[in-house]
Structures are given as C-alpha cells and as structure tokens.
Amino acid sequence: MANIEITLDGGKMVTAHINGKAIKTDQSVRNGGGGTAPEPFELFLASIGTCAGIYVKSFCDQRGITADGIKIFQSVEFDPDKRIPSRFKLNIQLPADFPEKYRSAVINAAELCLVKKTINNSPLFEVTASIS
Numbered sequence: 470m471a472n473i474e475i476t477l478d479g480g481k482m483v484t485a486h487i488n489g490k491a492i493k494t495d496q497s498v499r500n501g502g503g504g505t506a507p508e509p510f511e512l513f514l515a516s517i518g519t520c521a522g523i524y525v526k527s528f529c530d531q532r533g534i535t536a537d538g539i540k541i542f543q544s545v546e547f548d549p550d551k552r553i554p555s556r557f558k559l560n561i562q563l564p565a566d567f568p569e570k571y572r573s574a575v576i577n578a579a580e581l582c583l584v585k586k587t588i589n590n591s592p593l594f595e596v597t598a599s600i601s
Contacts, residue, residue: 538564
C-alpha cells in the first residue's frame with residue numbers, strides 16, 4: 470500500500486509527500502491560486518502520458534533501440550454534460566528510422582501503463598475524516 474501525506478501549504482498550494490519526494494500543486498491564477506505549480510488535474514493528465522512513456526522507453530531499452538526522437542502527444546475529449554474526460558488519445562510519434570517491425574509492439578507496450586489499467590479498473594474511493 471502506498472502511503473502519501475497531503476499537506477495544505479497556504480493559498481491554493483497543496484503538496485503530496487511520497488517516498489521522500491514532494492509533489493507540489495497550485496491552482497491557476499484564474500482559479501484563485503498563484504499558478505506556481507501544476508494543478509492536480511494537470512498532474513493526473515500528465516501521469517497518463519508519462520506512464521505510457523516509461524513503458525515505451527523500457528520497450529526500447531530492452532531491445533537496444535534508441536528512444537531519441539520519440540514523442541507522445543496526448544489529447545483529451547470531455548463529455549460536455551458530465552464535464553469529465555470521456556476519451557484519452559495518445560499518439561506515439563516515432564522517428565523515421567524506428568524499426569517498422571516494432572511499431573505495433575511499441576503501442577502494446579504503452580497499453581501496459583499502470584495508470585491506464587487503474588483507470589480502466591474503476592477503483593473504489595473511500596474518504597473518511599478523523600481527529601488528530
């Protein structure tokens with residue numbers, strides 16, 4: 470189980486402390502924050518593409534293929550009624566010299582992303598409050 474401590478750091482800044490690292494968030498100026506760090510939802514979106522990127526990079530490393538020039542472009546479509554994401558699209562742009570025989574395999578590698586698998590599994594959320 471991952472234990473993460475969340476601290477409220479003044480203004481609209483909130484920090485997640487995990488495994489000795491601090492992940493800072495803030496709200497945009499438009500949303501009352503200072504715009505000093507990504508908003509939590511931006512981090513969520515970024516976690517999808519960066520997770521896929523780790524799997525693509527590992528795939529390349531295991532086969533001795535350079536990952537130089539590989540980029541992943543991510544877009545999100547929103548349900549206009551619910552105002553939540555309805556579709557995530559990831560386009561892995563490969564350099565011209567990327568081996569053709571690995572094109573579908575690199576897509577399969579990106580599909581292994583744990584963030585994607587977690588979203589697809591619809592985990593339950595349990596929120597409680599306690600007095601310290």
